Amino acid sequence: MSLLRRGTALVLTIYLGESDQWQGKPAYVAIVQFLREQRCAGATVLRALAGYGAGLRLHERGAGRWSSDAPVVIQVIDQPGRLRRLLPHLQEMVGGGLITLYEVEVHKYTHARSRGLPTNLPVTQVMETEVTTVHLDTPVAMIINLLMDAPFRALPVVDEQRHLQGIISTGDLIRADLLPVRRGVARTALSLDSRTAETVANPLAQASNLQAQDVMNRQVRSISRDTLLSEAARMMVETGLKRLPVVGPDQTLQGMLSRSDMLQVIVTSPLMSTQASSRTQPLTQTKPLANMPVQQQPVVAYMQTEVATVDEQTLLADVIDALILSSTKRIVVVDAERRVRGIISDIDILTRLQEEVRPGIVRLFTNWARGKPGHLPTGALHTSTGKVRVAADVMNRDVVTVGEESETVQQALERMMATGRKILPVVDAQEHLQGVIGRSDLLHLLLEEG
Structure with a gap:
């Protein structure tokens, strides 16, 4: 199960008959089991009082008992990426019925406890499974483009079998002198005037001949799927890390756990x-x-x-x-x-x-990001007639x-x-x-x- 975040989500609704089967078991049971195995945020099965489908056959309660083929509705609300990934398999499982999909806005999702977090809750219940990855030979220029626009700040590096090889964060790029300032400042600078954009774009151009394996951090702290949330939180606090890759027994990447994921759990517990x-x-x-x-x-x-x-x-x-x-x-x-x-x-x-002062400020922030103290000459801030x-x-x-x-x-x-x-x-x-x-x-x- 994955925590559902505030914001845009999808509602998946499946209409089928109670007697529909999938591989020897009721289809609605098989679908719910599949959704649970795929760690969806939750699923609800509703059994209708009456209804009819494309065949116009009426199913209703009569003679004090339910029809043996009453309409059944399954509803799931989850992250768009996950539901779209599962949709092809769900379509295969529904031999006859109706599947709808539409957007909703999640305002609150909670499973709050009166005190604390379950001591037996593993990270697999919280981690993000839809993880963007790169390979050892992925050009660093492509990686920078991905990180500049993505909601995440790190990319796991994997081989062809998805074995974790390393990780590249925006901090790694700054330390390698490939990203001059933190990502938010870089994105802002690139959207401003041409001179300010150049102070960021020129260092980015140095990445043209590099690959992921040239800059990735090979000393990756990872956790297993069975690691408890409390253990993962302690590791983050002790190391200062903001994200941890989650790997299987063979070191294949299973997901990512971020500080935001942990804080989302704190919101509920x-x-x-x-x-x-x-x-x-x-x-x-x-x-x-x-x-x-x-x-x-x-x-x-x-x-x-x-x-x-x-x-x-x-x-x-x-x-x-x-x-x-x-x-x-x-x-x-x-x-x-x-x-x-x-x-x-x-x-x-x-x-x-003012426009003419911005390049100097970017250079100052560049030294700051790399741990080099610096000061902008006070006079530089008075060269403009601006306010x-x-x-x-x-x-x-x-x-x-x-x-x-x-x-x-x-x-x-x-x-x-x-x-x-x-x-x-x-x-x-x-x-x-x-x-x-x-x-x-x-x-x-x-x-x-x-």
């Missing part, structure tokens, strides 16, 4: 370790409420209190310096009373700066926050996953900044309570 700590800041632990599941406790109990902030009139050069030093790669903009006014990321700065001068000119005013006392860990988790934000400022009733909570913090929630 969150866990919290009272001893957990962030990789960069200790989590502030206030007094938890006795005997209350952690997902129902105020988010203030687990936030980071050390937050990089600037005010709206902070000069842009100082904003950039603060951003480079920030452990969260975000700067929160506050007023004199620490009320949240905006948030700033590297993309916010790049998109709002971008201070934090207020570049900040994103659409800030998603959570209330320190009024909102629970569960609500913070759901909001983070629903909005796609990686960092959420935590505020009091008057919108004063109290701290932040991020995805890396939330992953620690998987490690203790169950």
